């Protein structure tokens with residue numbers, strides 16, 4: 001098959017997965033099933049016909065309006081489909097058709113779901129990162145067994161599962177320590193201001209962030225945890241500056257920035273590590 005066909009196929013596959021991620025983002029926080037019922041318009045509850053449910057294309061053909069009630073369809077649906085497709089294509093160009101490709105398609109799909117749920121609710125269902133961590137360890141366990149069978153493992157330090165477990169413990173431990181001291185500093189600050197803390201302002205980092213960094217550690221290791229942890233605040237700061245400018249809430253969801261930093265690390269991590277002279 002010509003390479004261009006592969007790329008187009010991966011992109012289309014990304015839009016289809018993205019369409020499913022939309023369903024997860026919408027239904028998981030409501031504890032609703034992600035398989036039944038069929039997709040429906042959130043306004044008029046009319047089931048969406050299969051030919052109106054084609055990723056990205058249907059949105060354009062319908063000009064962003066529901067066929068029955070003409071209510072606007074959120075631009076987020078085609079956006080999530082497009083983001084997923086672009087990431088899948090980038091992963092394919094980076095990794096080729098491989099076991100790694102499947103692993104990271106799963107990983108980044110989860111990051112998209114977690115980010116958009118966090119944008120809506122400022123929290124995520126705790127089981128999402130847990131499922132990701134278990135799946136990640138499973139991927140690495142299988143990879144370890146395969147390497148052992150091939151006789152390619154000479155030491156414990158080279159075992160994928162060992163590296164992942166290290167990443168998990170480091171990711172959660174490191175972030176939890178920061179949260180612990182951050183919370184103390186924040187409570188001193190709030191006490192100093194003698195002000196009742198506003199809901200959500202009590203914590204420097206949420207426990208969701210701790211789980212999330214464990215997830216990053218499992219899939220990408222210790223270096224990723226450190227880079228993502230210190231890179232994400234820059235993205236958040238850029239957004240906060242904009243949000244303050246437009247007088248929006250100062251409460252910002254943090255997982256989208258951690259996800260963005262994770263993607264940046266994944267694709268440009270080596271350059272970043274070389275740039276800051278960070279080698280160990």
Ligand SMILES: [Zn+2]
Nearest residue numbers: 041044066069
């Ligand atoms: Zn409708």
